Amino acid sequence: MLDRIREAVHLHRRRAAAVSTALALCASGVLVAAASSATVLVAAPPAAALDNGLARTPQMGFNDWNAYGCNVSESLIESTAQAMHTDGMQAAGYTYVNIDDCWMTHSRDSAGRLVPDPAKFPDGIAGTAAYVHSLGLKLGIYEDAGTATCAGYPGSLGHETTDAQTFASWGVDYLKYDNCNNNGVPAQSRYTAMRDALAATGRPILFSLCNWGQENVWTWGAGVGNSWRTTGDINASFSSMLSIFHSNAGLAAYAGPGHWNDPDMLEVGNGSLTQTEARSEFSLWSEMAAPLIAGTNIASASSATLSTLTNTRVIAVDQDPLGKQGVLVSSAGGLDVLAKPLSNGDVAVALFNETGSTATISTTAGAVGKTGASSYTLTDLWSGAVSSTSGTISASVPSHGTVMYRLSGGSSTGSDPSGPIRAVGAGRCLDVPGSTSTAGTQVDIWDCNGGANQLWTRTASGQLTVTSGGARMCLDAYDNRTAPGTKVEIWSCNGQANQQWQVNADGTIVGTQSGLCLDVTQAATANGTPVELWTCNGASNQHWTLS
Known part of the structure; x- marks a missing residue:
């Protein structure tokens, strides 16, 4: 708690040292299951929690x-x-x-x-x-x-x-x-x-x-x-x-x-x-x-x-018993939207204004994980006011302030949990270089270290999202291109086909629009090797495991 140790605080933002990397790989739950001729993409179970019966919330x-x-x-x-x-x-x-x-x-x-x-x-x-x-x-x-x-x-x-x-x-x-x-x-x-x-x-x-x-x-x-x-x-x-x-x-x-x-x-x-x-x-x-x-x-x-x-x-x-931590849905220009699914099917939505002046922050029911209703109920958790919406969630939020809603109605879209995506051939993780949030940054492979820039979420709509530099971004095929060698980058999530991916049982991840495989360039294994699209060929540099 002393100031002299604060310099050690943000190690998880940096590339992990060898010992820390080894610990992360052992404990992160990354699992590789080998079949006779192919490496199968397997969802590893989460790490076992301490079984002392405490802190259930x-x-x-x-x-x-x-x-x-x-x-x-x-x-x-x-x-x-x-x-x-x-x-x-x-x-x-x-x-x-x-x-x-x-x-x-x-x-x-x-x-x-x-x-x-x-x-x-x-x-x-x-x-x-x-x-x-x-x-x-x-x-x-x-x-x-x-x-x-x-x-x-x-x-x-x-x-x-x-x-x-x-x-x-x-x-x-x-x-x-x-x-x-x-x-x-x-x-x-x-x-x-x-x-x-x-x-x-x-x-x-x-x-x-x-x-x-x-x-x-x-x-x-x-x-x-x-x-x-x-x-x-x-x-x-x-x-x-x-x-x-x-x-x-x-x-x-x-x-x-x-x-x-x-x-x-x-x-x-x-x-x-x-x-x-x-x-x-x-x-x-x-x-x-x-x-x-x-x-x-x-x-x-x-x-x-x-x-x-x-x-x-x-x-x-x-204290919701579902026990889900909320995630960033969007974060642009210091205007943040977070969504937390709740045990009764509601979603808690936080609109947070990091900036120095009042701003309008908006999102939609679909973006925070709700669908299927013509009208939703919004409860302002600070004022207690109740209103209805057809799906738009918006508020004028003061500087440094947060408006918090509970969204009820419809059904939850759901998504898979976040985790690392590991390149089998290289033994390294799909990574956003430098934890940047700059759209257009080509993703690479790097030692698995548990950083937020290596935690990917599969959404119900087939996107692979990551929160990097405080912003939620999507894995994206550059400029909607479909040729082998197209760089794979991060971009603001927009629902287009070049941001949709098929995660297959044979260990491949295929671009829905291009039909090409997520590929570690030239089968290299070094830290920083870029990732691109390439014709699917069954090689190990096109096999991945998700935890």
């Missing part, structure tokens, strides 16, 4: 760090719990009251156990937990998967069993596990060691991984924790919130019940965020099925802050 609660830093204490945690109990937050679904760094002494006791700071926690963590539990809430605690926490207190590396048993004996319900001072030990092994230690206690403890999005954690996190941070630390500014939104938005394929992408705690009520920006953060985090962990002074929160944090219509989107 994204966790909701409070953490003290954003508002208080190291100034944590028993009295602060108990007064916050009491405020949540009486101000509507608990009733709205907030369950966990979480202690962050600086709660312990600088040395373990003679038996090697962690010691709560007696000045800060005179009744110990067990006494604090008992008070929180008496209100019907749950207690969370912080530790680090290194030799020391980010603030320099004892870490759990090498002490996982003892510390897990200690937490369980105190009645802890949630562990946030940070990543400082890790001695270069791979994250997956460090976090797995604590996962196993927690499981061995027999106490249900929600496990929140906080390794700042390093080592493509989303590709292996589901089997280790209930959530994983996808980025570095947030701060209470619009620019920070916006950057983290862009980093998290393309990772929808990895989230689901019991395992969630975590774009960090809410800054609603803090710093320079305006009320409009705070509503945007809350809307976007809910649309992305993110944990909702409030990080403000709850006991002194304004009515506006509490109104934002307890909007039950928006919370219902975050």
Whole structure:
């Protein structure tokens, strides 16, 4: 959580190093099934989720760090719990009251156990937990998967069993596990060691991984924790919130019940965020099925802050039991449309204006995954207003603001989940170079790394879409050409035949318009090799696997 580690935050935007690539390939679920003379395109099952029965919907609660830093204490945690109990937050679904760094002494006791700071926690963590539990809430605690926490207190590396048993004996319900001072030990092994230690206690403890999005954690996190941070630390500014939104938005394929992408705690009520920006953060985090962990002074929160944090219509989107993270439908000129399918067949639609002036943002029912009705119902989730539409969804959205609707009626079009498309001959993934959103950029192959620019979605209309550079783009045959050698590029989705693809059981991907195969140029295997259309010939450079 310290500034000195922020430079490590956005590794998933860069080309993965060899070790990270190996982890991503092992954990991403890419599967190659060989028949006698052809490689078959197989949909691999998703990675098994951590089976501890927790976080079936994204966790909701409070953490003290954003508002208080190291100034944590028993009295602060108990007064916050009491405020949540009486101000509507608990009733709205907030369950966990979480202690962050600086709660312990600088040395373990003679038996090697962690010691709560007696000045800060005179009744110990067990006494604090008992008070929180008496209100019907749950207690969370912080530790680090290194030799020391980010603030320099004892870490759990090498002490996982003892510390897990200690937490369980105190009645802890949630562990946030940070990543400082890790001695270069791979994250997956460090976090797995604590996962196993927690499981061995027999106490249900929600496990929140906080390794700042390093080592493509989303590709292996589901089997280790209930959530994983996808980025570095947030701060209470619009620019920070916006950057983290862009980093998290393309990772929808990895989230689901019991395992969630975590774009960090809410800054609603803090710093320079305006009320409009705070509503945007809350809307976007809910649309992305993110944990909702409030990080403000709850006991002194304004009515506006509490109104934002307890909007039950928006919370219902975050907590929808289908467990789908919303995806970017379009993103042009800083005007974003996101769609999140819901368990009853509705779709939550967020219209987000990143720009500095009011703008009209529009989409359609078809674009967000609904069809088959002459009239749909739109519920504004902030105002509660209900209206009808023949299919157009449009609003005037203030600068940095978000309008959020629930769209009802018709039926869902559905689509396959996102995942990498792997070139069998090269063993590398179909990739948008540099994570650009520039239309006309030719796609290539690159080491599989789990980045958003390598996650492709097959739509019901036969498109292959990718969210790259924050924009949803389609795989496209250049200029509607049908000759061998035509470059394959990304382009704004337009429904034309040169953006429709047939994914075949023999491992080929064929352009509907051209009848030509998706082909790695000249059967090369190096990173950066461009992809084109070519006459189908059965060669390995025309075989692909989808996860």
